[in-house]
Amino acid sequence: MSESLLTEDEGVKALVAYVNSGSAIGPVGKGKGVGYSLMKSSPTSFSWSTAIEDFEGSDTPVDRYLIKIDRRTKEFITPEPIVLSERELVDAVLAATGQHLSSWTRFTDGSMSISYKVAVKEDPDVAYVVQIRHYGSVASMDAFMTVISRTISPSVLPIPPVYPIPGELVHQSTTGMGRQIARYMPGQVVLPIYAGLSHEERLIFVRKLALAFSACWEIQLPEPRLVGELIASNIDGHITLRVGPDRHNGLGGPFHSVRDYLRAYIKRCLVLLEKQQGIEEYKEKYLHRIRIFVETRLHEIPAIVETVPIIAMHADMGPHNIIVSNQTPTEIQAIIDWEFLESAPYASLHREMDMFFRENAPNGFGPEYERADELREAFWSSIPNWKRWNESEATQTFLEWFRFGLFMQPEYRPKELADEERDSFWAENIRVVEGMLDKYSPQLNEAINA
Known part of the structure; x- marks a missing residue:
């Protein structure tokens, strides 16, 4: 019976087709697409929060619906609006x-x-x-x-x-x-205004931001420290913390070893790369080599990464979740949306921290802000103990492997780009991937390039 059950990937394809048909929650007009998030998975059904969203975003809230599909019959149940009366x-x-x-x-x-x-x-x-x-x-x-x-x-x-x-x-x-x-909390989200701040304003902001990151990292975790979802429980005013399986990236766990966490993370990134559509040119050149590398080289992750501190983190602490003052945009009013709580190596926040040193870009890796080196120095010098860790061999080794997972799956590259833009769109993905293959698996590269 289980062999005939709808898989999650099949369910997503059916969901998108159902909504695009216009018969589910309304017509999908020009410049709009289907937004969805899995709410619940069971042996008999999948449920998603689903909406028709503008590609460029919208200033007004959109209507969201609960859409459920029976995994056995592959039939949808009538969508229900997700609202509070x-x-x-x-x-x-x-x-x-x-x-x-x-x-x-x-x-x-x-x-x-x-x-x-x-x-x-x-x-x-x-x-x-x-x-x-x-x-x-x-x-x-x-x-x-x-x-x-x-x-x-x-x-x-x-x-x-x-x-x-x-x-x-x-x-x-x-x-x-x-x-x-x-x-x-009155104020404005920092994401749409950060690029417009002066260099001096960004320096002030990143110093305060560093203290906020560090304060969270110093929260006492249960020992031994594990990698996974951080779960807090309040029992009659007494709050305890424990660590469960990783939910943010669906890695499983909890992990007793940083190396085990990195291996699971890189394997998960490979699965996402294999599923990614619209990047066939990249996959034809790199997927086979990446797959062999993941199958044969993850045991080579150096033991030194085990010393990277495991800390409490808001795993989505980017500029989209920070509210600043309307009058003084360097004043942080609140950090919001704490649904991604993790106990994890502090350096796994690399991408979130990097958002404050480089511009947004469709490829996920925009150009650095002018004098970005000064922004990084201001950030890390505000938290000197962590600066020492960030400069350590342990962290740099961790980041080498973590960034391999992070960059192995590129973003979709629009077909209408000019030649120069096409060449640069995947440049960082290619640099990181080829760097790892050259360093740890040169024989594989030589065999394939021969």
């Missing part, structure tokens, strides 16, 4: 804050959430954000954010105050969707 908002706000709803409106969604901004009768100067989350445990997020608020100064690592809804752990496990209530 006014009654549900009233009850949730009262249970969490003791206050009474006066008004509400849809608010800017996160990539893994649906948001409402609400006002209350008791205090017109206070607003809350109520979010429906299907990715990550809201109870764990609330508990971990409570740890931060109890132990770290808000001037160093500012977060929105959270107001746990009683019984939310059971509610989320039953419905598959959690509800989180946090104080609304």
